[in-house]
Amino acid sequence: MADKDWWRGSVTYQIYPRSFMDANGDGIGDLKGITQRLDHIADLGVDAIWLSPIFTSPMLDMGYDVSNYTDIDPSFGTLADFDDMVAKAHRLGLKVIIDQVISHSSNRHPFFQESRMSRDNPKADWYVWADPKPDGSAPNNWQAIFGGIAWEWEPRRHQYYFHNFLKEQPDFNFHNPEVQDYLLGTMRFWLERGVDGFRLDTVNFYFHDKLLRDDAADYRVKEKPDFKPYDMQYHLFSKNQPENLVFLQRMRKLLDEYDARTTVGEVGESHHPIEMMGEYTSGGRLHMAYSFEMLGHVFTAAHFRKQIVRFFEGAPAGWPCWAFSNHDVIRHASRWAKHGGDTDRLAKLAGAMLLSFEGSVCLYQGEEFGQLETELAFEEILDPQGIAFWPEEKGRDGCRTPMVWEKAAPNGGFSTAGKTWLPIKEPQLARAADMQTGDPDSVHGLYREMLALRRRTPALRTGRTHFLGTPEPVLAFTRGDEILCAFNLSPMKASVPLGPHGEHLLSQGVTRDGDQLDLAPNGFLIARCK
Known part of the structure; x- marks a missing residue:
């Protein structure tokens, strides 16, 4: 290493x-x-x-x-x-x-705190600032990922600042x-x-874009608007x-x-x-x-x-x-x-x-x-994305709940606290x-x-891939002409003609009938090529 x-x-x-x-x-x-x-x-x-x-x-x-x-x-x-x-x-x-x-x-970064105070301080040009349009509206149509227009008004500068995410997350001006x-x-x-x-x-x-040109509408035809306006634009x-x-x-x-x-x-x-x-x-x-x-x-x-x-x-x-x-x-x-x-x-x-x-x-x-997503109620959510777009989007907290180390220990062995920052539930x-x-x-x-x-097989780390012509639901390929890999992406049995192969290195639910490789539901084979 x-x-x-x-x-x-x-x-x-x-x-x-x-x-x-x-x-x-x-x-x-x-x-x-x-x-x-x-x-x-x-x-x-x-x-x-x-x-x-x-x-x-x-x-x-x-x-x-x-x-x-x-x-x-x-x-x-x-x-x-x-x-x-x-x-x-x-x-x-x-x-x-x-x-x-x-x-x-963060908007609490000392450089942003200085930048927002005036147009002529040492950090004035460290973030993305722009004048309003004559009618007072935002400089352009850019959207924020967490919802709303991507511009926030700052009265001390009489300008807007740009934020791709929360208004508390101002974007740096990399042109500086x-x-x-x-x-x-x-x-x-x-x-x-x-x-x-x-x-x-x-x-x-x-x-x-230094000219602050409007982003275009997404060119892909959609049956209805996205729940997130950000996804309705092509971010040119x-x-x-x-x-x-x-x-x-x-x-x-x-x-x-x-x-x-x-x-x-x-x-x-x-x-x-x-x-x-x-x-x-x-x-x-x-x-x-x-x-x-x-x-x-x-x-x-x-x-x-x-x-x-x-x-x-x-x-x-x-x-x-x-x-x-x-x-x-x-x-x-x-x-x-x-x-x-x-x-x-x-x-x-x-x-x-x-x-x-x-x-x-x-x-x-x-x-x-094989940990599962945690189902959370709205009142348990802390993620700003989930709060903004609930119930269409439940946010990211369901995959962020604490690790479970010991089933019988308090809080699954993660913490001795009376309450963890996100809850730990029975399925986890x-x-x-x-x-x-x-x-x-x-x-x-x-x-x-x-x-x-x-780790011990160089072909699996850096060997080139050659895909085999197997039909759905089987994904099959070789790595470095040394290793054969076949995966059944289905809850049903699948059979494919893959011909003979060498030593099985790792498998789940695999049998062979002549030139037919039979893969059980979600079965797979990793073997040496013949």
């Missing part, structure tokens, strides 16, 4: 710090809690951990509103706690990636070179503390600007000053996302781009095949990072349950399939236990870590076995 390309084909375990482990009993996860549970992650067999935001924040968007980029929020601990965590992770052979949210800050220098400096601060890389939030949002000007690519080259040069560091960028885009992932990971920019294309409800062989083929054909010099779940979407064990079948078999199939894909992989905490307790750890037939057992297989 000293190789500078360790990230290529790697597996990263995403930790949502508020919900991983609470060491001080206040109901909120913290860095000391993470340190206590790092052995679980190392034993699982991944290469790295990714921590969702831990910087100082008012927590209106759970840390994605940063007020100090070079300190730890007190709810998570201290810089010393962070250093201890990094040191233990490195002793266990784990790389450490942290979430870097630099497209915007001082802003770029400052933000790269905050990244250097964490590199000097030993982090191995950054997950870059909303990496295609950094620059805006509020993000995705060509200057982004130049800045990412500057960022890459910073990372290259250090040994074996990496970046993975969240490319948030509904129009041509795979093509953009390729563009962002070519030409000395990002190392990897994190894909949203497998985080949806589509669960077909054609869909997964299409994403991988499109990426590697369109960007042979780029590199993707695939995921099935994260802190922003319904957990995949629940999301794909509508396709029927046994939940554990589906969770095992998903784990084996994701970990056989060409590219790098992110696993989300609890995924290794049923999938506690202690109910599966040590059981080779459990979902956890499958993940450990598959991760070990990926």
Whole structure:
């Protein structure tokens, strides 16, 4: 893992710090809690951990509103706690990636507090400010992701400021070179503390169109308006600007000053996302781009095949990072349950399939236990997106509820507090870590076995993919002409003519009848090619 390309084909375990482990009993996860549970992650067999935001924040968007980029929020601990965590992770052979949210800050950041006071102070041009139209309305039609127009009035400047998210999350003005220098400096601060890389939030949002031209209507025909007006626009000007690519080259040069560091960028885009992932990971920019294309409800062989083929054909010099779940979407064990079948078999199939894909992989905490989405009532929700769009959109808290370590312990072993920041419910307790750890037939057992297989098999980490012409619901391919992978994405038995193969490396519900490979419901096979 000293190789500078360790990230290529790697597996990263995403930790949502508020919900991983609470060491001080206040109901909120913290860095000391993470340190206590790092052995679980190392034993699982991944290469790295990714921590969702831990910087100082008012927590209106759970840390994605940063007020100090070079300190730890007190709810998570201290810089010393962070250093201890990094040191233990490195002793266990784990790389450490942290979430870097630099497209915007909190409105409580001291630079924004200064910027909003006047048009001629030293930070006046550090955020995106614009005059109103003659009728007093906003400068253009840009929409905010969390609802409403993306502009907020500031009476002290007699101007609007731009915010892609909450009004408490003003966007930085990346057209100002001082802003770029400052933000790269905050990244250097964490590199000097030993982090191995950054997950870059909303990496295609950094620059805006200097002319503030209106975004176009979405060109795709829809039967009815989206529940979120943001999704009714084609964001040609509020993000995705060509200057982004130049800045990412500057960022890459910073990372290259250090040994074996990496970046993975969240490319948030509904129009041509795979093509953009390729563009962002070519030409000395990002190392990897994190894909949203497998985080949806589509669960077909054609869909997964299409994403991988499109990426590697369109960007042979780029590199993707695939995921099935994260802190922003319904957990995949629940999301794909509508396709029927046994939940554990589906969770095992998903784990084996994701970990056989060409590219790098992110696993989300609890995924290794087949954890399900938590059903929450409106009064239990804290997520601003869920509050704004309920009931059409229930928000992201259902996938953010605390990890369950011990079924019989108070709060599932997550915390000794009387109340946790989000509730822990019976369906989640049923999938506690202690109910599966040590059981080779459990979902956890499958993940450990598959991760070990990926680590010791170079073809599964970096081998090229060749898809076989199997019909739905079977996805089949080879990796590096050495490994055969076949997956039945159905709760019904499926048979395909795959011909002979070699040693079975990992399987679920597989039999052979001559040249026919019979796959049980959600069955799969990973074997050596003949």
